Amino acid sequence: MSLTLKLNGVDHTVEAEPGTPLLWVIRDELKMTGTKFGCGVASCGSCTVHVDGEPMRSCQTYIEDVEGAEITTIEAIGETKEGAAVQQAWQELDVVQCGYCQSGQIMSAVGLLTENPNPSVAEIHDYMNGNACRCATYQRIRAGIQRASEILEA
Amino acid sequence: MTLNTSRRGFLKGAAAAGAFLVIGLKPDGVLAAGDAGAQINPFVKIGPDGKVIAIIKHFEKGQGPATGLSTLIAEEIGIRMDQIDYEFAPSNAQLYANLAFGQFQGTGGSTAMANSFMQYRSAGAAARAVLIEAAAQAWGDDPASLDIVDGEVVGASNAAPIGEFVAAATQLDAPAEPPLKSPDQWRLIGNPDVRRLDSAIKGNGTAMFAMDVHLPNQMIAMLARPPQTGGLVSSFDDSDAKEVKGFIRAATLPNKAAVAVYAENTWAAMQAREALSVEWDLSNAETRDSSQIKDEILAALDAEEEFNVLKNDPAPMDQATKIVEQTFYFPLLAHAPMEPLNCTIEANEDGGITLHDGAQFPTGPHMALAQIFELPMDKVRINTMLAGGSFGRRATPTADYQVEAALAFVITDRTRPVKLVWSREDDVRGGYYRPAFGHKVRVGLSDDGEIVAWDHRIAGQSIMKGTAFEDFSVHDGVDHSSVEGVSDTPYSIPGFHVGLTDTKKATSTLWWRSVGHTHTAYAMEVMMDMAARAAGRDPVEFRLAHLGDGKDQSRKAEVLKLAAEKAGWGNAPDGRTQGIAVHKSFGSFVAEVVEISGDAASGVKIEKVTCAVDCGIAVNPDVIKAQIEGGVGYGLGHAMRDEITLTGGVVDQSNFPDYEPLRIGDIGAIETHIVPSAEPPTGIGEPGTPPAPPALANAIAAAGTVVAFLPMVNDGVEFV
Numbered sequence: 001m002s003l004t005l006k007l008n009g010v011d012h013t014v015e016a017e018p019g020t021p022l023l024w025v026i027r028d029e030l031k032m033t034g035t036k037f038g039c040g041v042a043s044c045g046s047c048t049v050h051v052d053g054e055p056m057r058s059c060q061t062y063i064e065d066v067e068g069a070e071i072t073t074i075e076a077i078g079e080t081k082e083g084a085a086v087q088q089a090w091q092e093l094d095v096v097q098c099g100y101c102q103s104g105q106i107m108s109a110v111g112l113l114t115e116n117p118n119p120s121v122a123e124i125h126d127y128m129n130g131n132a133c134r135c136a137t138y139q140r141i142r143a144g145i146q147r148a149s150e151i152l153e154a
Numbered sequence: 155m156t157l158n159t160s161r162r163g164f165l166k167g168a169a170a171a172g173a174f175l176v177i178g179l180k181p182d183g184v185l186a187a188g189d190a191g192a193q194i195n196p197f198v199k200i201g202p203d204g205k206v207i208a209i210i211k212h213f214e215k216g217q218g219p220a221t222g223l224s225t226l227i228a229e230e231i232g233i234r235m236d237q238i239d240y241e242f243a244p245s246n247a248q249l250y251a252n253l254a255f256g257q258f259q260g261t262g263g264s265t266a267m268a269n270s271f272m273q274y275r276s277a278g279a280a281a282r283a284v285l286i287e288a289a290a291q292a293w294g295d296d297p298a299s300l301d302i303v304d305g306e307v308v309g310a311s312n313a314a315p316i317g318e319f320v321a322a323a324t325q326l327d328a329p330a331e332p333p334l335k336s337p338d339q340w341r342l343i344g345n346p347d348v349r350r351l352d353s354a355i356k357g358n359g360t361a362m363f364a365m366d367v368h369l370p371n372q373m374i375a376m377l378a379r380p381p382q383t384g385g386l387v388s389s390f391d392d393s394d395a396k397e398v399k400g401f402i403r404a405a406t407l408p409n410k411a412a413v414a415v416y417a418e419n420t421w422a423a424m425q426a427r428e429a430l431s432v433e434w435d436l437s438n439a440e441t442r443d444s445s446q447i448k449d450e451i452l453a454a455l456d457a458e459e460e461f462n463v464l465k466n467d468p469a470p471m472d473q474a475t476k477i478v479e480q481t482f483y484f485p486l487l488a489h490a491p492m493e494p495l496n497c498t499i500e501a502n503e504d505g506g507i508t509l510h511d512g513a514q515f516p517t518g519p520h521m522a523l524a525q526i527f528e529l530p531m532d533k534v535r536i537n538t539m540l541a542g543g544s545f546g547r548r549a550t551p552t553a554d555y556q557v558e559a560a561l562a563f564v565i566t567d568r569t570r571p572v573k574l575v576w577s578r579e580d581d582v583r584g585g586y587y588r589p590a591f592g593h594k595v596r597v598g599l600s601d602d603g604e605i606v607a608w609d610h611r612i613a614g615q616s617i618m619k620g621t622a623f624e625d626f627s628v629h630d631g632v633d634h635s636s637v638e639g640v641s642d643t644p645y646s647i648p649g650f651h652v653g654l655t656d657t658k659k660a661t662s663t664l665w666w667r668s669v670g671h672t673h674t675a676y677a678m679e680v681m682m683d684m685a686a687r688a689a690g691r692d693p694v695e696f697r698l699a700h701l702g703d704g705k706d707q708s709r710k711a712e713v714l715k716l717a718a719e720k721a722g723w724g725n726a727p728d729g730r731t732q733g734i735a736v737h738k739s740f741g742s743f744v745a746e747v748v749e750i751s752g753d754a755a756s757g758v759k760i761e762k763v764t765c766a767v768d769c770g771i772a773v774n775p776d777v778i779k780a781q782i783e784g785g786v787g788y789g790l791g792h793a794m795r796d797e798i799t800l801t802g803g804v805v806d807q808s809n810f811p812d813y814e815p816l817r818i819g820d821i822g823a824i825e826t827h828i829v830p831s832a833e834p835p836t837g838i839g840e841p842g843t844p845p846a847p848p849a850l851a852n853a854i855a856a857a858g859t860v861v862a863f864l865p866m867v868n869d870g871v872e873f874v
Contacts, residue, residue, distance in 0.1 A: 024421035033366035034359020043810040074359035097216030099356030100542025125819030136787020
């Protein structure tokens with residue numbers, strides 16, 4: 001089937017079968033590789049994108065369900081004020097190690113701060129629980145969200 | 155070449171000549187300068203614009219060598235960190251060998267900084283020397299009167315960016331032993347404010363991992379592998395796969411180890427593989443349950459030992475008035491790096507091939523691919539890319555996944571690049587596990603609470619035997635990686651006896667972040683606590699009493715005391731319990747205090763981990779802290795709840811839902827303190843891992859329950 005996806009504000013017409021995960025259209029067809037494949041079963045969060053502002057696991061999101069929606073990936077999240085704040089905090093604190101999960105971490109962190117600009121530690125843990133980091137950078141992810149919250153309040 | 159001092163003319167000339175100042179080791183080991191066209195293998199390139207590029211011989215999986223080795227070069231030249239960039243070295247074992255490994259290029263054993271510290275400083279210092287010499291000639295100054303500060307050559311009456319002297323500097327011979335800056339001159343080494351060079355790209359989606367390779371016209375290959383180690387393809391039926399749009403074809407690999415499914419994109423490859431039906435020859439496949447492997451290991455601990463590791467007498471238990479005994483078991487573990495294994499192979503116009511890979515051991519796949527494609531080594535190129543974690547998995551003695559990709563490519567017409575992609579299920583089920591091990595330890599104490607005998611039995615599957623690394627690790631039959639951390643402990647233990655028995659091969663095994671220390675530190679440090687409790691002594695005091703004279707002993711004692719002090723040892727808040735462990739690995743000393751609330755029955759919560767590390771000169775203190783934080787998390791997550799089990803030889807786990815990673819709420823806080831040191835730098839990628847699980851176990855034991863069979867959730871511990 002042919003359908004139009006609105007990704008980072010741009011319409012893309014793609015050919016793909018119904019049931020194709022959004023992740024693989026973003027990565028293989030549109031060749032935007034910031035969104036990562038980690039598990040394929042929505043268990044690690046590496047593939048997190050925003051659909052109409054809400055974080056979604058793109059490996060379990062079918063393309064036919066997001067036609068017409070506003071899809072945002074890591075490549076454009078810095079254009080939002082929350083995205084810019086999170087990216088700045090991530091750099092200040094050197095949150096990343098291998099970095100492979102961090103696109104997803106940042107997309108989830110932006111989702112959290114958009115909904116709750118000043119989250120408690122418990123709220124951070126609850127919201128970010130689905131984003132795995134095998135390097136275990138969690139301490140800095142937590143601190144990065146708190147720092148981004150400060151940046152947003154300033 | 156005459157020096158053109160006009161900046162515009164100079165730049166024009168430099169561009170025409172393609173002038174890059176390249177500093178590196180010649181094959182004879184002499185540092186030399188030349189232009190990029192010369193057959194010199196560089197550590198440093200400087201463009202005419204003055205931008206310095208560090209050539210990194212180690213791969214970057216997050217542990218920090220891109221930043222660390224760049225720091226050394228920037229320091230010695232005299233530039234800021236925003237004036238340096240990095241690229242990964244090509245595969246060349248003569249020029250980019252890991253000096254700790256011999257003639258072999260690779261990253262492992264936490265050696266990246268240790269083996270590069272002098273080499274990269276020397277390369278930076280050589281660049282500095284020729285740049286200063288070129289400036290001295292241009293200005294008619296004494297080189298000794300010039301300095302390089304923030305990327306500018308500075309003299310009494312002149313100052314100019316280093317880029318102005320690149321072309322001239324390429325014509326000069328670098329000194330064989332350039333003077334290095336002294337520690338009091340360091341601005342970057344040891345500076346906690348130096349930031350990672352790869353932070354920005356990893357936060358905005360532009361970092362390129364091997365998984366992100368998209369070559370024109372590439373095919374995706376996924377492999378249908380046998381359900382059990384040792385299975386072979388008998389036949390396959392791809393009629394259902396042909397219904398998948400984007401499926402190209404399926405073919406059995408020449409070694410019959412798998413069926414390759416080729417497709418136009420990753421999703422089609424996944425679906426087509428799912429639709430494939432394969433008949434397997436399992437006549438030589440592993441059919442055991444992991445419980446049988448465990449039984450074999452535990453039985454070996456009670457049978458006669460195969461190797462008397464220290465070649466000494468049995469431990470004199472008859473001198474003890476009290477004996478403390480414990481058996482430990484450590485299960486198979488998968489590495490599960492965040493980026494599933496993958497690599498891409500393409501044919502080059504010169505008849506050679508290029509491998510795009512997050513290559514941890516470039517020399518391994520380099521040799522394997524040269525053999526498979528019947529090419530000379532110089533026709534095989536490796537483009538090392540960022541790796542999304544490894545923990546050891548990307549370095550195998552067999553170059554396993556690169557060989558798979560090569561076999562999948564070699565049977566095509568080679569007109570289309572082949573990108574091999576593993577799924578998470580492939581990764582979790584794919585073998586190369588941390589081997590299962592058992593320890594049985596008996597500690598004899600005297601009336602006054604001193605250790606008088608220590609009998610330590612170890613059984614498990616050797617990682618190194620039967621591999622290309624056997625000579626490196628196995629001596630007199632003993633695989634050092636099975637006993638490291640016990641047989642070489644810095645503790646002063648009278649009546650110490652170590653026995654080892656190799657158990658038979660059950661599945662493919664591999665080093666896993668900190669190798670043997672993953673189990674030896676646990677057995678040693680839990681036993682030290684059990685012995686201290688039996689002796690009625692404080693665990694910190696008891697350890698210190700068993701650290702005699704010697705540099706290793708005093709360094710180990712220092713981190714122990716520092717961690718205890720910073721954690722408020724002995725003064726845990728109400729409702730909290732502390733446990734401590736200290737271990738030397740990869741030349742570094744790490745002590746950790748884990749503070750928990752609750753207990754095994756009611757539920758343990760890891761509230762805080764306080765760490766002290768001595769890894770010699772701390773080149774990038776913040777990277778060191780990050781590696782300790784990550785090492786603690788990696789160790790604790792697996793110790794808490796992870797294991798790989800087999801039923802009839804088939805791996806029971808498949809993905810993160812049943813091989814559950816550490817999650818953000820699992821550890822409250824991690825605090826790291828670095829011991830100031832003038833010793834040469836030692837490992838940091840791995841040493842944070844070994845002490846964490848025993849420190850947790852000691853906290854849980856202090857709350858009432860000894861945990862000796864991992865993972866802890868299988869031994870009566872609930873976590874909240």
